Amino acid sequence: MDEQLLRARRGEPAALETLVRAHQRTVYGLALRMLGTRDLAEDLTQEVFMEMNDHLTSIQSSGHLAFWLRRVTTNRAIDQLRRRARIDVTTLDEESPLFGAVDEADPLLQRRLSLLLAELAPAARAVMLLRYQEDLDPAEIARTLDMPANTVKSHLKRSLDYLRLRLEEGGDARRGDHST
Amino acid sequence: MSSSGVNPSDIDMDLEAQLRDALRPVAPSDAFTQALLAKLSARSARASSARESHRSQAAGRGLPPTRDGERVVRLARRVPGWWLTASLAASLLVAVGAVQHLRAEHERARGLEARREVIEALRVTNQKLDLAYRVVRSQSSAMAEGDSGV
Numbered sequence: 001m002d003e004q005l006l007r008a009r010r011g012e013p014a015a016l017e018t019l020v021r022a023h024q025r026t027v028y029g030l031a032l033r034m035l036g037t038r039d040l041a042e043d044l045t046q047e048v049f050m051e052m053n054d055h056l057t058s059i060q061s062s063g064h065l066a067f068w069l070r071r072v073t074t075n076r077a078i079d080q081l082r083r084r085a086r087i088d089v090t091t092l093d094e095e096s097p098l099f100g101a102v103d104e105a106d107p108l109l110q111r112r113l114s115l116l117l118a119e120l121a122p123a124a125r126a127v128m129l130l131r132y133q134e135d136l137d138p139a140e141i142a143r144t145l146d147m148p149a150n151t152v153k154s155h156l157k158r159s160l161d162y163l164r165l166r167l168e169e170g171g172d173a174r175r176g177d178h179s180t
Numbered sequence: 181m182s183s184s185g186v187n188p189s190d191i192d193m194d195l196e197a198q199l200r201d202a203l204r205p206v207a208p209s210d211a212f213t214q215a216l217l218a219k220l221s222a223r224s225a226r227a228s229s230a231r232e233s234h235r236s237q238a239a240g241r242g243l244p245p246t247r248d249g250e251r252v253v254r255l256a257r258r259v260p261g262w263w264l265t266a267s268l269a270a271s272l273l274v275a276v277g278a279v280q281h282l283r284a285e286h287e288r289a290r291g292l293e294a295r296r297e298v299i300e301a302l303r304v305t306n307q308k309l310d311l312a313y314r315v316v317r318s319q320s321s322a323m324a325e326g327d328s329g330v
Binding site for chain 1: 195196198199200202203204205206207208212213216217219220221223224
């Protein structure tokens with residue numbers, strides 16, 4: 001991958017395509033689950049990859065690139081969410097696979113988790129996505145979001161408690177609001 | 181079972197595993213990926229073209245062609261500014277030096293003039309004293325001759 005990075009820096013389209021295809025699921029997945037709609041997610045994904053293209057010379061390795069992409073995507077999404085009101089998840093495209101592996105998991109639970117996750121405050125949502133989508137540990141999440149590790153752990157605990165509570169309630173997932 | 185058909189106890193037991201299952205990375209549509217790659221290629225081509233153009237401009241100014249053409253051109257554009265600043269600083273230093281030199285010369289001239297005035301004053305004083313001495317001496321001689329003639 002570092003070879004691809006070097007070639008992409010030299011402006012080789014094939015190398016750039018390899019980088020985009022290697023990381024687009026991470027970027028688009030984070031963007032979609034943070035922002036809630038496919039259009040917004042595509043806009044953010046495009047913006048992030050354009051910026052990546054402009055900053056390739058400052059990116060040292062494939063690991064650094066993955067870190068940089070997660071960091072820019074989540075921070076941009078958090079900024080967007082803070083600038084506007086909470087995403088209305090009911091407006092999501094029904095065909096958008098906000099949550100994957102529908103064939104293996106309970107689709108009802110998928111839907112509930114989708115609604116509940118959208119209720120979390122932007123920073124808490126980003127922490128949850130980096131933990132469970134990207135499988136980062138709290139220290140890595142802290143570095144990505146430039147946030148104290150204890151704050152990350154606190155977000156994780158409170159968000160999980162909130163999800164459990166709301167799932168047990170079994171009522172309308174969009175009834176309450178969680179602003180951790 | 182809850183009203184949504186989800187068993188809360190099952191969820192509570194394995195919520196994190198459920199989240200991992202649910203939050204798998206999602207790929208965008210192929211159409212979006214193709215459009216994104218086309219935009220990136222176009223942007224890279226424009227950037228390469230701009231770099232090449234800067235390189236040509238740098239070569240035209242006698243600067244060595246480098247990979248980072250923009251930087252060379254930027255430096256080339258900064259050179260006159262740098263020289264202007266240096267020239268202004270040098271001019272300022274020369275002006276300050278000249279003023280200091282003129283001031284020193286003026287002080288020296290004033291000192292010489294004062295010395296000359298003092299010498300002139302001493303010379304005049306000496307002449308006055310000499311004249312007074314002569315007057316006193318002539319009067320003393322006249323008195324002495326008068327006394328001897330009586």
